[in-house]
Amino acid sequence: xxxxxxxxxxxxxxxxxxxxxxxxxQTKLKWAHVYETSEPFHTSSVxxxxxxxxRTAGRYHVDVYPASQLGKENDINQGLTLGTVDIIIxxxxxxxxxxxxxxxxxxxxxxxxxxxxxxxxxxxxxxxLIKGYEEKSGNHIIATTYYGVRQTxxxxxxxxxxxxxxxxxxxxDVPAYLAMPRACGANTAxxxxxxVYLALQNGTVEAQENPLTxxxxxxxxxxxxxxxxxxxxxxxxxxxxxxxLWKKLSDADKQxxxxxxxxxxxxxxxxxxxxxxxxxxIFKSKGINVTEVDKNDFREAVLKNVTFESFGYQKADWDxxxxxx
Numbered sequence: 291x292x293x294x295x296x297x298x299x300x301x302x303x304x305x306x307x308x309x310x311x312x313x314x315x316q317t318k319l320k321w322a323h324v325y326e327t328s329e330p331f332h333t334s335s336v337x338x339x340x341x342x343x344x345r346t347a348g349r350y351h352v353d354v355y356p357a358s359q360l361g362k363e364n365d366i367n368q369g370l371t372l373g374t375v376d377i378i379i380x381x382x383x384x385x386x387x388x389x390x391x392x393x394x395x396x397x398x399x400x401x402x403x404x405x406x407x408x409x410x411x412x413x414x415x416x417x418x419l420i421k422g423y424e425e426k427s428g429n430h431i432i433a434t435t436y437y438g439v440r441q442t443x444x445x446x447x448x449x450x451x452x453x454x455x456x457x458x459x460x461x462x463d464v465p466a467y468l469a470m471p472r473a474c475g476a477n478t479a480x481x482x483x484x485x486v487y488l489a490l491q492n493g494t495v496e497a498q499e500n501p502l503t504x505x506x507x508x509x510x511x512x513x514x515x516x517x518x519x520x521x522x523x524x525x526x527x528x529x530x531x532x533x534x535l536w537k538k539l540s541d542a543d544k545q546x547x548x549x550x551x552x553x554x555x556x557x558x559x560x561x562x563x564x565x566x567x568x569x570x571x572i573f574k575s576k577g578i579n580v581t582e583v584d585k586n587d588f589r590e591a592v593l594k595n596v597t598f599e600s601f602g603y604q605k606a607d608w609d610x611x612x613x614x615x
Contacts, residue, residue: 319352319535322360322369323379324483326507330565331379331435331527332356334558341550346543352377358484363462370429370532377535379527381437383464389423390602396466397596397603398473399589400611401524404436404563411526415610428533433551436559437525438501438566443514445496449583451475451591460486460498465601470522470588471499473595490514501525502569503562516579519570520588529555 321339325331332354339352360366360375367384369375386393394400401407410416411434420431448454455475461467463480471478476497481489489495490513498510499520505511529551539547574580598605 316348317350319350319376320355320360320374321352321377321379322355322366322375324358324363324366325356325379325504327356329503329507330558330561331437334435334554334561335379337557338550338554341553342547345546345550350543358482362482362484367530370530371427373532373534375532377529377531379435379529381464381525381527383462383466385423385427385431385528385530386464386466386602389419389426391604391607392419392423393464393466393601394419394598394603394607395526395611396464396523397598397601397608398466398470398522398592399585400608403439403524404559406614407436407524407526408559409614410611413610413614415607415614419607430531430533430536431528432531432548433529433555435527435529435555436562437527438503438562439521440499440501440523440525441505442497442499442518442520442522443490443505443510444516444518445514447516447579447581448518448520449581451588454497458494458496460489460495467499467523469596469601470520470592473591474588486510487513501562501566502573503565506565506569506572511573511576511578514578516581517573518581518583520583521585522588522592 321335323331323335335354335356339354343351361369363380363384366375366378367380367387370378381396382392383396386396395410401410424430442448444457446457451474454471457471457476459471459476459478460481461471461478462483468478479495481495486498487508487510490498490510497514499522500508500510502517505517511517531547536544570580598608
């Protein structure tokens with residue numbers, strides 16, 4: 291009897307040890323972004339997190355933190371280096387703070403539309419700019435997602451570039467985002483993304499700019515009477531993994547993370563593009579003034595007043611992007 295008890299105790303002990311070892315083997319990761327839980331960028335991130343855990347047989351568990359829970363976009367970019375986050379979704383405009391050349395994609399009126407942007411992500415110039423960022427930052431861009439075409443909302447009607455003169459406008463504190471508003475004479479204010487609705491509501495600023503899907507998700511249409519289709523930036527987000535995590539991954543796991551990120555990117559890009567097509571009619575039905583403008587008027591003001599070199603961009607890179615069919 292004692293022998294059976296001893297054998298059972300050993301067996302249970304071995305099982306407990308194996309269970310503990312299995313639990314210890316799981317690596318928990320943090321995936322952060324600044325977008326709302328209703329947006330495709332969040333839902334696709336949650337899907338990706340689940341797929342990573344499934345495809346690595348539970349060795350990696352990823353928690354997704356939306357809506358600036360782990361900080362503003364600057365914070366989460368810094369977090370990749372500090373080790374406070376492992377994966378983020380963020381614009382190339384923020385990557386440009388480390389490697390300025392990559393920000394040329396945010397120079398106003400660079401892309402003709404979503405098809406041009408997606409063609410760029412398969413081009414040699416894309417690979418060149420991504421490599422430059424990775425060499426400077428140590429972090430790795432594993433996917434690029436269509437974010438939408440940035441439009442303007444305002445308390446007053448805007449028909450041409452000159453109508454923005456003196457307008458108090460919230461714009462992210464990133465040089466490329468500032469280019470169009472400043473070229474048209476607006477007074478820009480870098481208010482945190484999470485605080486924009488209140489700033490528009492209380493009159494701290496009179497205008498802002500974001501894609502239609504973000505205007506919907508953040509409910510900016512509730513506190514702005516006009517949506518002006520300036521279409522000044524065809525925006526995109528990169529899925530970036532920290533260099534520290536990337537170095538720890540096996541080649542097989544790197545492929546899993548990259549594959550999942552690419553699949554999530556396709557899902558989110560498709561959803562955003564489809565929703566954009568629906569929203570103009572939806573906003574009009576809510577009594578919002580939706581105005582078409584002559585984009586060439588805005589584009590010419592930018593080209594005249596804002597040089598590529600002032601941002602650290604290279605016009606040669608821009609020319610290569612322009613040439614993509």
